Amino acid sequence: MPPKPNTKETKILMSELMLLCEWGECSHQFNNMEEFLSHMSQHLIGHHYEVGRDDPNTDGEFPCEWRECNTMVQGRRTDFLRHAYFHCFHVKIKNIGEQMIRKMGLRGCLLENQSRNLIPELPERLQCGWNMCETIIDNPEIFYRHVDNHSETFPEGNNLEHGARCEWEGCETVAKNKYKLREHLRSHTQEKVIACPTCGGLFSSRTKFVDHVKRQAGVECKCMCI
């Protein structure tokens, strides 16, 4: 059935992603994450890495060459990779934010955009806490997909008789169904779903992001400020 004529076309389409690489002088564009990530891996091969000197298990300093990042990653090479690949994930969710602004006819946020490519503090490592899993993946996009996949162990449908029990270490949550579990799992991974293309801020839901944009654009402030 075709979409209803009067519904707002605010659906975010992954097929409309425009992913721009901002590594060093690079400005390649991609429309899917697979190609973008594999492109990024080419930038990272051998980047400040010498066998025998920069041992993967010893600490070092890794300057990130992503434009307007200017971060010196202190730690192991694996910490640097996690940082570098987070830029790719950040590009993706910022692009989702851009689509959102466009499709809802909003004005962008008015904060300074010097922070647009700054990435937040990440966990020391991205390790899956699902029972008996313990998988560690240094690429946030791939890590989040991995965790998400654990929800596939539950049957389809919205009304499961026994629900979908989270098996994350120490978690007792029983979600209503596997879709709720997917949502819940993001609270364990701190995965964000959307980011502001202007200031770079990350948000856990689309409504939070829309609130942010409206607030920053000064549109109809609902609070008692002044």
Added chain:
DNA sequence: GACTCTGTTGGT
């Protein structure tokens, strides 16, 4: 059936 949005709550 597979998401997606919205309102409430509770913590900082």
Added chain:
DNA sequence: ACCAACAGAGT
């Protein structure tokens, strides 16, 4: 004021 988490409703 801000935000994460959740339940339940809506598409």
